Amino acid sequence: MSQPLYSIPGAAVVPAPPVAADPRLSSARTVGEVLAESQVNSVLDELERDLVGLAPVKQRIRDIAALLVVDKLRLNLGLVASSGQNAPSLHMSFTGNPGTGKTTVAMRMAQILHRLGYVRKGHLVAVTRDDLVGQYIGHTAPKTKEVLKKAMGGVLFIDEAYYLYRPENERDYGQEAIEILLQVMENQRDDLVVILAGYKNRMETFFQSNPGLSSRIAHHLDFPDYAQSELLQIGERMLSTMNYRFGAGAREVFEQYLGLRLRQPHFANARSVRNALDRARLRQASRLFADADRVLTADDLTTLAPQDIQASRVFQQTAAT
Numbered sequence: 001m002s003q004p005l006y007s008i009p010g011a012a013v014v015p016a017p018p019v020a021a022d023p024r025l026s027s028a029r030t031v032g033e034v035l036a037e038s039q040v041n042s043v044l045d046e047l048e049r050d051l052v053g054l055a056p057v058k059q060r061i062r063d064i065a066a067l068l069v070v071d072k073l074r075l076n077l078g079l080v081a082s083s084g085q086n087a088p089s090l091h092m093s094f095t096g097n098p099g100t101g102k103t104t105v106a107m108r109m110a111q112i113l114h115r116l117g118y119v120r121k122g123h124l125v126a127v128t129r130d131d132l133v134g135q136y137i138g139h140t141a142p143k144t145k146e147v148l149k150k151a152m153g154g155v156l157f158i159d160e161a162y163y164l165y166r167p168e169n170e171r172d173y174g175q176e177a178i179e180i181l182l183q184v185m186e187n188q189r190d191d192l193v194v195i196l197a198g199y200k201n202r203m204e205t206f207f208q209s210n211p212g213l214s215s216r217i218a219h220h221l222d223f224p225d226y227a228q229s230e231l232l233q234i235g236e237r238m239l240s241t242m243n244y245r246f247g248a249g250a251r252e253v254f255e256q257y258l259g260l261r262l263r264q265p266h267f268a269n270a271r272s273v274r275n276a277l278d279r280a281r282l283r284q285a286s287r288l289f290a291d292a293d294r295v296l297t298a299d300d301l302t303t304l305a306p307q308d309i310q311a312s313r314v315f316q317q318t319a320a321t
């Protein structure tokens with residue numbers, strides 16, 4: 001994998017996809033020609049294959065892709081302007097709880113926009129408040145502008161965007177970052193797509209307090225929580241990518257674990273599943289480590305046993321109550 005285009009302290013940067021926007025799109029006259037030349041369908045197929053559930057989100061992404069393809073055909077016939085003040089607004093809002101796939105979908109959207117020629121590079125720059133807001137007077141503007149400079153030609157993903165706005169603190173500099181964002185989102189929307197993400201209720205309050213931002217968001221996507229069966233499927237996929245698997249009875253125990261964990265606070269969907277599996281791997285390693293003279297097979301090293309999951313404090317807390 002190629003190195004990220006940029007490295008921002010505290011920020012995640014995803015490199016542009018290897019497929020560049022095809023100049024032949026200017027001659028396309030059918031949807032099929034645009035799809036064949038841009039290879040957008042491959043991105044949509046990857047989204048369908050790699051993400052469990054999220055049917056409403058996947059459909060909305062397909063709808064947006066369809067709009068972009070049709071707009072591309074209109075552009076080819078001179079029916080719409082391609083840049084400047086007449087460029088379409090593609091800024092988005094992703095709302096939902098942690099671990100519901102917002103960043104992954106943002107990466108796929110960056111690929112779609114790039115392959116259809118709506119952004120030059122197609123990279124994703126993921127940041128939070130700390131990457132944009134300074135600690136003293138005169139610090140915020142340079143920080144925000146530096147991040148925007150790195151994101152130009154691609155997609156800027158601002159997670160927990162509502163933390164930019166802190167009206168209870170008169171000395172907070174988040175409003176300065178918002179004003180700079182507003183200007184760039186309006187005047188350079190043909191070279192940058194901004195995705196604001198976070199909890200749904202907090203994002204709604206954020207937009208109510210900042211109508212200028214809300215008016216610049218063209219697409220709102222709500223990411224639902226995963227069902228227990230979907231979380232189990234996600235867990236199995238995670239194990240497979242790490243070359244692990246559930247041993248006899250372990251899958252059933254993990255399903256019980258999920259049922260209990262879902263009732264507890266601070267559950268973060270796929271993120272919590274990953275953390276639970278990491279702890280199970282830690283217990284498996286401790287179990288194997290304790291038998292120093294045993295010859296370990298590939299099966300031993302790749303199998304999670306029921307006890308590796310049952311030792312979780314989730315079971316212990318349930319038993320105590």
